[in-house]
Amino acid sequence: xxxxxxxxxxxxxxTLPSFESGSWIEKTFLRHARTxxxxxxxxxxxxxxxxxxxxxxxxxxxxxxxxxxxxxxTRRAVLHINNERFWVRVYxxxxxxxxxxxxxxxxxxxxxxxxxxxxxxxRRKMSSFSTxxxxxxxxxxxxxxxxxxxxxxxxxxxxxxxASNELYAAFLSExxxxxxxxxxxxxxxxxxxxHGHRSPGDLEAAQITKIAYILRKARLQAGGRLLxxxxxxxxxAIAAAKLGCTVDTLTLSIEQKQLAExxxxxAGFASQITVHFMDYRDMPPHFEGAFDACVxxxxxxxxGLEYMPSYVAKIDWALKDTDAVAVLTATTYPENxxxxxxxxxxxxxxxxxxxxxxxxxxxxxxxxxSPKGRFCVDSIEDFGxxxxxxxxxxxxxxxxxxxxxxxxxxQKRYPELKDPYKLEMFRRKWHYxxxxxxxxxxxxxxxxxxxxxxxxxxxxxxxx
Numbered sequence: 001x002x003x004x005x006x007x008x009x010x011x012x013x014x015t016l017p018s019f020e021s022g023s024w025i026e027k028t029f030l031r032h033a034r035t036x037x038x039x040x041x042x043x044x045x046x047x048x049x050x051x052x053x054x055x056x057x058x059x060x061x062x063x064x065x066x067x068x069x070x071x072x073x074t075r076r077a078v079l080h081i082n083n084e085r086f087w088v089r090v091y092x093x094x095x096x097x098x099x100x101x102x103x104x105x106x107x108x109x110x111x112x113x114x115x116x117x118x119x120x121x122x123r124r125k126m127s128s129f130s131t132x133x134x135x136x137x138x139x140x141x142x143x144x145x146x147x148x149x150x151x152x153x154x155x156x157x158x159x160x161x162x163a164s165n166e167l168y169a170a171f172l173s174e175x176x177x178x179x180x181x182x183x184x185x186x187x188x189x190x191x192x193x194x195h196g197h198r199s200p201g202d203l204e205a206a207q208i209t210k211i212a213y214i215l216r217k218a219r220l221q222a223g224g225r226l227l228x229x230x231x232x233x234x235x236x237a238i239a240a241a242k243l244g245c246t247v248d249t250l251t252l253s254i255e256q257k258q259l260a261e262x263x264x265x266x267a268g269f270a271s272q273i274t275v276h277f278m279d280y281r282d283m284p285p286h287f288e289g290a291f292d293a294c295v296x297x298x299x300x301x302x303x304g305l306e307y308m309p310s311y312v313a314k315i316d317w318a319l320k321d322t323d324a325v326a327v328l329t330a331t332t333y334p335e336n337x338x339x340x341x342x343x344x345x346x347x348x349x350x351x352x353x354x355x356x357x358x359x360x361x362x363x364x365x366x367x368x369x370s371p372k373g374r375f376c377v378d379s380i381e382d383f384g385x386x387x388x389x390x391x392x393x394x395x396x397x398x399x400x401x402x403x404x405x406x407x408x409x410x411q412k413r414y415p416e417l418k419d420p421y422k423l424e425m426f427r428r429k430w431h432y433x434x435x436x437x438x439x440x441x442x443x444x445x446x447x448x449x450x451x452x453x454x455x456x457x458x459x460x461x462x463x464x
Contacts, residue, residue: 009163010414010426011350013100016088030084033091037129044126048075048118055081063122075121077114081107094129095119099346099436103428112432116439161253166409168233171398173203176233176259179298179329180387180448181206182213190385193392203393206386211239217379217452218293218327219460220245227291227318229280230299234260234273240295241269248287250278280314287318294319294326298448300363301330301355305340308358309370316371319455326367326375326453329383331446333357346436350429360449367453375453378460384447388438395434402427 038060041050045062052060064074081087083106089097101107109115119126161168161178172178183190183206188197214236220226222244228237231251237260240247251257257275264273294315303311315326332338338359342348348355358366360380367375410417410426417423440446454460 010416010422012422012425013104014089014093014097016085016092030087034084034087037087037090040126040129044129045118045122046125047121048077050115050118051076051078053078053080055083063118075114075118077109077111077118079107079109079115083107090129093344096344096346096349099350099432102432103350103425105424105428113435113439116436117443120439120443120445162255164410164413165233165255165259166406170401170406171394173207175204175207175211175235175238176263177207177211177235178232180210180383181390182210182383183386183389184209190389193389198393198396203390203397206390207235210383211236214295214297214327214329214450215240215243217450218295218325219323220293224292225290227287227294227315229294229296229315231256231260231275232297234263234275236295236297237273237275238264238267238269241267241272245272247273248276248291249273250276250280250283252277252279281310283314283318289318289320291318292320292324294324296326296328298329298331300328301352301357304354304356305358308363308366312366312370316374322455323458324455325378325458327450328363328453329448329450330363331355331357332359332363332449334444334447335359335361338362346432351433357446360447360451363449363451364453367451373456376456378452378454379450380452381450382447383450384441384444387441387448391434391438391441395431395438398430398434 038052041052041060041062047063049061049063049065052062054060083101083104085104086101086106089101089106091097093100098107102112168176168178173181181203183192183202187199187202187206188195192198192202218226220240220243224243224245226237226240226245226247228240228247228249231237231249231253233256234249237247237249241264249260251260254277257277261270261275264270264275296315300308300311319326338357340356342356360382364377364380368377407417407423411423417426437446441448
């Protein structure tokens, strides 16, 4: 495995400015950062209440006192500062700095999700966090994201999937599907786990439901040929093969390719499924016009907006001219906050480098305008409501399976994790991700959209 993948998987928190310990410069900078962050909290927290407790025991309260914890807009969150470096991280890089402070155990909370929700409640009044340093940092990262989706960089952008198959197996469902499921009434629906319905196999059932739904949307039948862009660990390809289809599936993850091929062989479908280590832009000539359907689940976030026309054109090129369908899912921004200029955040830095999100309508427009008249919108569906429970379940499973065997496998792969501090930072990174994304989806800061695009004049059902 390339060394860069190892470095990415265990990427440490940012190195802070180095001053002589105890020097006047260090004390002055720290005091300035602390004052600036406290001022930003004082002016920014107007809905709900945030209690901040410093290492010395000094307590600060921001916002309005909470009288009814069940009333709308009356959250109460507590944040413990364990190390003064917290102030510097937040001062220099705001939300990314906060996530790094949590990873480094420089802050903690009895209910971190409430802290994140409180910041969303007050996000429009947090302008004081946008310091000169943060604005410069944000602008530089925006430029990086705009030019980070070439063939050369595309493998690095999916390096997170090479972190460790053992790690993903510790929290994913049995078929290793790393995307949004569809919870049915049989599993208690999207909030079943919050009401005492959490049974072994619930997540597996919800993922099977989602895969079957996607293949129905793709209108696949026995004898059909499927192109999959983004193999995962082979679950969609195997399900399509069970329907009697042949599948060509593309991935840029060596780890996923190796395990997917093993799972395909074990399932008895090696003759029907080919896993290609290949960028979608490098599909061979014989793929032209060869496929009845294309499925791509939560992969196009890594395409980049500047390459979206190429992505659409390659799918158009690979599909048959008639009766062909593309089914895509992806995390999206709502239309009102979507922009091509997307800055740094915790997810882009530590999990999915240079992720750029579409919106529901912008992606549909790309398919309907780039190959003019070649596709029409069959449906646009929002699966976002199904993601929070999934993220809670992933978090619980990783916690339950954070065993000595898993730790040993990670340390063997990444010797730097033998340092207890770095191992804990690694664990907290994943814990924070599950909470961070659960909060974002539950508040519709993010969503997960499913687009079905069909060749013009190809009805889903013959009704005439």
